[in-house]
Amino acid sequence: MIHRLMNPTERKISSLSVLLVALTFLTVGCRSSRPKPVAWNVSITKVTPASIEVDVVGVTPSEKPYWMNSVKPDDYWKQNSSIRNGARKVSNNLQTGQPWVLGKENPIWKEWFGYGATELMIMANLPGKGYDNGPFDRRRVFISLDKKVWEAKDNTIQIQVQDEFIRVLTPQKPAG
Numbered sequence: 001m002i003h004r005l006m007n008p009t010e011r012k013i014s015s016l017s018v019l020l021v022a023l024t025f026l027t028v029g030c031r032s033s034r035p036k037p038v039a040w041n042v043s044i045t046k047v048t049p050a051s052i053e054v055d056v057v058g059v060t061p062s063e064k065p066y067w068m069n070s071v072k073p074d075d076y077w078k079q080n081s082s083i084r085n086g087a088r089k090v091s092n093n094l095q096t097g098q099p100w101v102l103g104k105e106n107p108i109w110k111e112w113f114g115y116g117a118t119e120l121m122i123m124a125n126l127p128g129k130g131y132d133n134g135p136f137d138r139r140r141v142f143i144s145l146d147k148k149v150w151e152a153k154d155n156t157i158q159i160q161v162q163d164e165f166i167r168v169l170t171p172q173k174p175a176g
Helices: 008-033 064-070 082-086 106-115
Strands: 040-046 052-059 089-094 100-102 120-125 139-144 156-161 166-168
Touching: 040 089, 040 166, 052 064, 052 106, 064 139, 089 120, 139 156, 139 166
Parallel strands: 040 156
Antiparallel strands: 040 100, 052 089, 052 120, 120 139, 156 166
């Protein structure tokens, strides 16, 4: 068998081919470890006498910047808002002391997962003024649907709506 030496161009092409094959396997491996969203029971409780309306919206990774940076809660909650009317959401007027539970068997989950939702946006029409309408406005929170994120009892994520903000009560699992 005769071996010949590769010229510099052939060595570069061979090295590049090996690198591309390695990157392909790495990419496939990373893709399979991507978080898989799951349906949860989402329990939302109001601890204020104020009248509070809450929307739960399924959000995809590509939509999150829009909902976080472009949508101002003041505009969302305006009468006949096209933003709110166009949202794929479920809504509820919360009653004091009675949790509203969006069950994991609710058909809305199929719709949300059908278009790739990986998070929920909880938007509450809270009383008062002085909110910043920015990305971290306290009338809006985003909840990951990744099953590895939450230490949830009975597959339930607990959320509390107060006068001035929304609080997630379910603890997150430690990173690792």
